[in-house]
Amino acid sequence: MTLGTKLRNYRNKKGISLEKLAIELNISKAAIGKGESDKSIPNSENLLKIADCFETDVYELLKNVENVNFGNAKFKGNQYVVNPNNSTINYSTPPELIESIVDNQNKITVLMELQNELLVSLLAKKT
Structure with a gap:
């Protein structure tokens, strides 16, 4: 069409x-x-x-x-x-590739959240 x-x-x-x-x-x-x-x-x-x-x-x-x-x-x-x-x-695009990308994005999100928690913890210790 x-x-x-x-x-x-x-x-x-x-x-x-x-x-x-x-x-x-x-x-x-x-x-x-x-x-x-x-x-x-x-x-x-x-x-x-x-x-x-x-x-x-x-x-x-x-x-x-x-x-x-x-x-x-x-x-x-x-x-x-x-x-x-x-x-x-x-x-x-193969569905497996899309699933892999989404999975990687979820892992990145978790890592960023952990990094933020660590940073907040470190800053709290300095004050």
């Missing part, structure tokens, strides 16, 4: 016109029409607005979309995580 088809489906499910969506998102009707007809791809700011409007997230909007490639994407601002290898993020 293309992004345009997915966007049109979301809009139709919500039961709103191009005009109403354009007003709600403060995006031109032409831009929305071009996006739905796959003549252009919305920029990251507009994707966030669209996702909010349809009560979903950008990841769900782009999931299984065949006409969007982020291999050379450049994101501005600190609200985005940029892959240091500039590779395309996909949904075929």
Whole structure:
């Protein structure tokens, strides 16, 4: 499925016109029409607005979309995580890898808590 088809489906499910969506998102009707007809791809700011409007997230909007490639994407601002290898993020990451990453993050959290407790203890002894 293309992004345009997915966007049109979301809009139709919500039961709103191009005009109403354009007003709600403060995006031109032409831009929305071009996006739905796959003549252009919305920029990251507009994707966030669209996702909010349809009560979903950008990841769900782009999931299984065949006409969007982020291999050379450049994101501005600190609200985005940029892959240091500039590779395309996909949904075929093995579950074992994800579980391992989550497990490591949990271990790091425990270590940080222990470190904080130790620091508080050491500071209490100095006073």
